[in-house]
Amino acid sequence: xxxxxGAFHPDALSPAAIGAVRKMxxxxxxxxxxxxxxxxxxxxxxxxxxLSIIDVDGGQQPLRGESAxxxxxxxxxxxxxxxLRRELLARGARLxxxxxxxxxxxxxxxxxxxxxxxxxxxxALALWDEDRQQLxxxxxxxxxxxLAYATGRDGTFYxxxxxxxLVASGMVPLDPDPIAINRYFHFRFVPEPxxxxxxxxxxxxGHRLVLSPESPIPLPSAYWSVSQAxxxxxxxxxxIRADLEEVGRIIVRSDVPVGVALSGGLDSSIVASxxxxxxxxxxxxxxxxxxxxxxxxxxxxxxxxxxxxxxEFVEVExxxxxxxxxxxxxxxxxxxxxxxxxxxxxxxxxxAARREGIKVMFQxxxxxxxxxxxxxxxxALQENMTRDTRPGILDSLGTSLRARMHMPSISSPRRxxxxxxxxxGFVDALEQYERIRRGPEAPGVFWDVARPLRRxxxxxxxxxxxxxxxxxGLEGVLASFPRRESGESWRxxxxxxxxxxxxxxxxxxxxxxxSMAAGVEARLxxxxxxxxxxxxxxxDGRPDAVTPGKTWLRAAVADHIPSWVLSRxxxxxxxxxxxxxxxxxxxxxxxxxxxxxVTMGLLSRAGVQLLARPSGPFDRGLRDQIAYQTxxxxxxxxxMQTRLQESREL
Numbered sequence: 237x238x239x240x241x242g243a244f245h246p247d248a249l250s251p252a253a254i255g256a257v258r259k260m261x262x263x264x265x266x267x268x269x270x271x272x273x274x275x276x277x278x279x280x281x282x283x284x285x286x287l288s289i290i291d292v293d294g295g296q297q298p299l300r301g302e303s304a305x306x307x308x309x310x311x312x313x314x315x316x317x318x319x320l321r322r323e324l325l326a327r328g329a330r331l332x333x334x335x336x337x338x339x340x341x342x343x344x345x346x347x348x349x350x351x352x353x354x355x356x357x358x359x360a361l362a363l364w365d366e367d368r369q370q371l372x373x374x375x376x377x378x379x380x381x382x383l384a385y386a387t388g389r390d391g392t393f394y395x396x397x398x399x400x401x402l403v404a405s406g407m408v409p410l411d412p413d414p415i416a417i418n419r420y421f422h423f424r425f426v427p428e429p430x431x432x433x434x435x436x437x438x439x440x441x442g443h444r445l446v447l448s449p450e451s452p453i454p455l456p457s458a459y460w461s462v463s464q465a466x467x468x469x470x471x472x473x474x475x476i477r478a479d480l481e482e483v484g485r486i487i488v489r490s491d492v493p494v495g496v497a498l499s500g501g502l503d504s505s506i507v508a509s510x511x512x513x514x515x516x517x518x519x520x521x522x523x524x525x526x527x528x529x530x531x532x533x534x535x536x537x538x539x540x541x542x543x544x545x546x547x548e549f550v551e552v553e554x555x556x557x558x559x560x561x562x563x564x565x566x567x568x569x570x571x572x573x574x575x576x577x578x579x580x581x582x583x584x585x586x587x588a589a590r591r592e593g594i595k596v597m598f599q600x601x602x603x604x605x606x607x608x609x610x611x612x613x614x615x616a617l618q619e620n621m622t623r624d625t626r627p628g629i630l631d632s633l634g635t636s637l638r639a640r641m642h643m644p645s646i647s648s649p650r651r652x653x654x655x656x657x658x659x660x661g662f663v664d665a666l667e668q669y670e671r672i673r674r675g676p677e678a679p680g681v682f683w684d685v686a687r688p689l690r691r692x693x694x695x696x697x698x699x700x701x702x703x704x705x706x707x708x709g710l711e712g713v714l715a716s717f718p719r720r721e722s723g724e725s726w727r728x729x730x731x732x733x734x735x736x737x738x739x740x741x742x743x744x745x746x747x748x749x750x751s752m753a754a755g756v757e758a759r760l761x762x763x764x765x766x767x768x769x770x771x772x773x774x775x776d777g778r779p780d781a782v783t784p785g786k787t788w789l790r791a792a793v794a795d796h797i798p799s800w801v802l803s804r805x806x807x808x809x810x811x812x813x814x815x816x817x818x819x820x821x822x823x824x825x826x827x828x829x830x831x832x833x834v835t836m837g838l839l840s841r842a843g844v845q846l847l848a849r850p851s852g853p854f855d856r857g858l859r860d861q862i863a864y865q866t867x868x869x870x871x872x873x874x875x876m877q878t879r880l881q882e883s884r885e886l
Contacts, residue, residue: 238267238268238284238285238286238287238297238309238310238311238312238397239261239264239265239266239267239268239284239285239311239396239397239398239401239752240264240282240283240284240285240309240310240311240360240361240362240383240395240396240397241257241260241261241264241283241394241395241396241397241401242257242280242281242282242283242309242362242371242394242395242396243256243257243280243281243392243393243394243395244279244280244371244392244393244447244452245279245391245392245393246279246447246448246449246452247279247449248278248279249278249279249280249281249392250390250392252390252407253281253388253390253392253394253407254276254281256388256392256394256405256406256407257281257283257394257405258283259404259405259406259883259886260283260394260396260401260402260404260405261274261283261284261285261401262404262886263396263398263400263401263404263879263883264285264396264397264398264401265285266752266753266755267285267287267311267397267398267752268284268285268286268287269285269287269755270286270287270288271285271286271288271296272284272285272286273286273296273297273298273309274298275298275307275309275364277364277366279369279449280364280371282298282307282308282309282362282364283309284297284298284309287595287752287755287757288492289313289490289491289492289595289596289757290313290317290334290335290336290489290490290491291333291334291335291336291491292491292492294332294333294334294335295333295334295335295336295337295338297309297310297337299333299335299337299338299340299341300341301341301342301344301345302329302330302342302345303345303367304366305365305366305367306341306344306345306363306364306365306366307341307363307364307366308337308340308341308344308361308362308363308364309361309362310337310340310359310360310361311359311360311361311381311383311397312357312358312359312360312361312376312380312381313336313357313358313359313489313757313759314336314337314339314340314355314356314357314359315336315356315357315358315483315486315487315489315764316354316355316356316357316486317335317336317337317339317357317489318486318489320339320343320354320355321338321339324339324342324343324346327346329342336357336489337359337361339354339355340355340361340363341363343355344363344365344372349372349444349446352374352444352459353459355376356486356764356765356766357376358376358378358380358381358759358760359374359375359376359380359381360373360374360375360376360381360382360383360397360439361373361374362395368448369448369449370446370447370448371393371446371447371448372444372445372446373385373395373439373444373445373446374443374444374445374459375439375440375441375442375443375444376441376442376765377441377442377460377765377768378441378442378735378740378744378763378765378768379428379440379441379442379736379740379744380744380747380748380760380763381397381748382397382398382438382571382745382748383395383396383397383438383439384396384397384398384399384402384431384436384437384438384439385402385436385437385438385439385445385454386402386407386408386433386435386436386437387435387454388405388407388408389407389408389409390407392407393447393452393454394407394408395439398571398572398749399431399432399433399436399571399572399876400571400875400876400879402436403433403876403879403880403883404879404880404882404883405883406880406883406884408433408435408436409433409434409435410433410873410876410877410880411433411434411435412432412433412434412703412836412838412873413430413431413432413433413434414703414704414706414707414838415430415707415712416430416431416432416434417432417704417707417838417869418696418704418707418708418709418712418713419712419713419716420432420573420575420865420869421692421696421862421865422683422687422689422692422693422696422710422713423683423687423713423737423738423741424574424575424576424687424742424861424865425572425573425574425575425576425737425741425742425745426572426573426741427716427736427737427741428440428441428736428740428741429456431572432572432573432869432872432873433876437454439456440456440458440736441736441740442458442459442460442461443456443457443458443459444456444457444459445457460765461732462728462731462732462735462768462769462772463721463724463728463729463732465728465768465769465770465772465773466769466773467773467776468770468773468774470774472774472775472778472781472788472792473788473791473792474792475770475774476767476770476771476774476788476789476792477792477793477795479764479766479767479770480506480510480761480767480792480793481510482766483510483761483764483766483767484510484511484513484514484761485514487510487598487759487761487764488510488511488514488515488516488598490515490516490517490595490596492595492596493517493518493520493593493594493595493596494511494515494517494519494520494594494595494596494597494598495519495520495521495522495550495589495592495594495596495597495598496508496511496519496520496521496522496547496597496598496599497521497522497523497582497585497597497598497599497600498521498522498523498538498541498542498549499523499534499537499538499600500523500534500535500536500537500538500539500540500541500801500804501534501537501600501801501804501806502603502786502789502790502797502801502802502804502806503600503601503603503604503762504538504599504600505541505797505801506600506603506761506789506793506796506797507598507599507600507761507762508521508541508542508545508547508598509545509793509796509797510598510761511598512545512546512547513796518547518548519545519547519548520547520548520549520550520589520592520594521538521541521542521545521547521548521549521550522550522552522585522588522589522592522597523535523538523539523549523550523551523552523585524552524553524554524581524584524585524811525551525552525553525554526553526554526555526556526811526812527553527555529812532811532812535551537804539551541798541801544798550588550592552584552585552588554580554581554584554811556812556815556816556819558580558584559580559816559819559820560816560819560820560823562580562583563820563824563867563871564871564875566579566580566583567868567871567872567875568753568875569583569749569750569753569754570745570746570749570750570868570872571749571753572745572749572872573865573868573869573872574741574742574745574746574749574868575861575864575865575868575869576742576746577811577813577816577817577864578811578813579746579750580811580816581811582746582747582750583750583753583754585597586750586751586753586754586756586758587754589754589756590754590755590756594756595755595756595757596756596757596759597751597756597757597758597759598758598759598760598761599747599758599759599760600760600761600762601739601743601744601747601760601762601763602739602743602744602760602762602763602768603762603786603789604785605731605734605735605738605739605743606731606762606767606768606771606772607771607785607786607787607788607789608775608781608782608783608785608786609785609786609806610686610785611785612685612686613730613734614782614783614785615685616680616681616682616685616686616730617726617727617730617782619668619671619672619681619685620680620681620726620729620730621726622672623671623672623674623676623680623681624726667684667688667690670690671684671685678714679714679715679717679719680717680720680726680729680730680733682717682730682733682734683713683717683733683737683738684714686738688858689710689713689714690710691858692858692862693708693709693710693713695858695859695862696708696862697709698843698846699839699840699843699844699846699847699862699866700838700839700840700843701833701834701836701837701838701839701840701843702837702840703836703837703838704837704838704839717733718732718733718736718737725776727775727776727781727782728772728776731771731772731775735768739763744760744763747760774788785806790802814857814860817860817861817863817864818860820864820867821847821848821860821863821864821867824867825844825847825848825863825867826848828844828845828847828848828866828867828870829841829844829845829848831844831870831874832870832873832874832877833866833869833870833873836873839866844866847859847862847863847866848863
């Protein structure tokens with residue numbers, strides 16, 4: 237795991253552009269505290285910051301192939317490097333290191349642009365071909381490793397692992413993208429390829445980008461999509477079991493100590509079991525808890541499973557005061573605005589791991605999305621299938637009312653009061669009716685089941701300033717939903733949609749950013765692209781793939797996971813976020829009226845003053861959530877301003 241940066245100009249790089257890359261390299265030191273590397277040619281520069289994981293002493297970058305003119309820098313890990321090295325050596329390759337990344341330039345020399353087909357892992361890379369005068373950028377299939385780019389004020393093409401590094405170049409303007417900001421308030425993150433900055437784009441997952449003097453315009457092209465997964469008729473339990481064992485074997489490869497984030501739930505328990513059985517060194521398990529909040533604390537369950545595995549267990553405590561006091565550092569570490577209040581917990585675990593000498597951490601992201609654990613995914617599937625039947629108005633309304641007007645338990649007074657104020661579920665029913673009645677050309681039902689997008693759009697319109705107001709509407713949000721491909725089933729479409737948005741921008745991104753900020757590499761076995769392809773290829777037309785969630789996964793791991801974990805009901809990651817948000821809004825809300833977002837015209841002064849008020853007793857947490865998103869975005873733009881100012885002082 238590392239940080240990469242670089243630049244390309246179709247004529248020649250200026251001294252100012254080369255200096256800008258030096259600034260980007262320095263800005264990525266947190267991603268690579270163990271060393272740096274540099275390559276410079278007339279038209280291209282490649283820079284590297286290293287976190288040493290494999291071949292600690294000999295794996296410095298940039299790396300070359302047989303020809304000195306093929307140079308690569310790689311962020312991440314090629315998990316199948318042992319097999320690829322063996323294959324290359326058998327063909328006469330003279331590899332110079334024992335590291336994983338050296339296979340990249342050699343495969344490029346052998347296979348050309350198709351070299352990426354051989355890679356299995358988590359990576360973002362840049363490769364310069366001196367003979368062709370060609371720069372190639374590649375991002376892994378699922379998007380575990382980030383890569384952003386921009387054309388600077390000087391006409392030079394710049395790229396880096398993080399947006400903040402591009403800003404630190406001093407060549408990229410900080411002008412916001414109002415369309416992306418509107419989507420941020422609806423998603424709680426900015427779906428790629430957009431970013432909050434108009435000048436910056438992300439290279440999408442599963443894409444490559446090739447630049448040369450003849451083709452200097454950045455035009456990413458896809459080399460992989462989950463929709464291309466071949467239909468499979470094999471025994472799903474046997475195939476998933478075999479996939480997990482294979483990915484467990486190759487993903488634990490490391491020359492440094494490893495750990496696992498363990499909650500005691502099914503997904504993290506599976507990952508912990510894989511690590512304990514396949515790692516070459518002892519494994520440490522980490523779990524976070526919250527003093528005085530036993531309902532949110534899973535340390536006892538996690539400790540019990542750690543004892544079962546025979547691995548060392550490390551408890552992490554997170555006080556509410558730490559969340560509030562550490563908010564600025566939290567936003568800086570996340571590198572881009574992701575308004576998941578639970579991020580403080582992820583960050584605390586990674587920092588604890590580093591204190592314990594751990595440089596590789598395994599996490600369980602991806603299982604919920606691949607194996608239909610979320611109820612809203614199953615509801616979205618049902619609503620899309622209902623749309624296909626083209627029901628009449630009365631049938632649609634009846635379906636919605638029956639589905640949504642369920643009285644909650646009176647044992648939860650707050651939820652019951654909310655249900656009454658919301659018309660006994662009638663508002664939810666009308667929103668479902670609206671989704672079902674969309675025309676056949678309209679976007680599929682997706683994130684609008686997970687979040688109340690219509691109500692969010694109304695709230696955003698109330699707080700929007702002159703720069704955001706023209707874009708503040710639901711239409712632009714729905715337009716960002718992935719389009720259904722010809723012949724694509726709703727099941728495949730939904731998995732593709734969630735992989736490319738919520739899982740990628742919320743789950744995977746947080747794993748990368750918080751781990752890297754602590755000098756730790758995160759590895760996510762469930763998003764191995766082979767496992768993803770097989771899970772998608774298996775589930776078409778099979779009811780047991782969807783309902784109940786994780787049926788196949790539980791059966792596949794039954795030999796290694798005890799029944800008391802398998803039967804434990806899904807709990808979800810549940811830190812006391814409501815209290816955290818209330819404290820942050822109370823402390824920081826009043827300052828928004830004179831902040832960056834108002835100054836840029838994204839939000840109005842009256843709007844942010846509205847957000848700073850305490851939410852009503854029957855509010856579903858919507859205003860607090862939008863207030864938290866606003867605080868995150870405000871602090872992120874402040875952090876970018878600081879980055880830009882610091883670059884000017886160098």
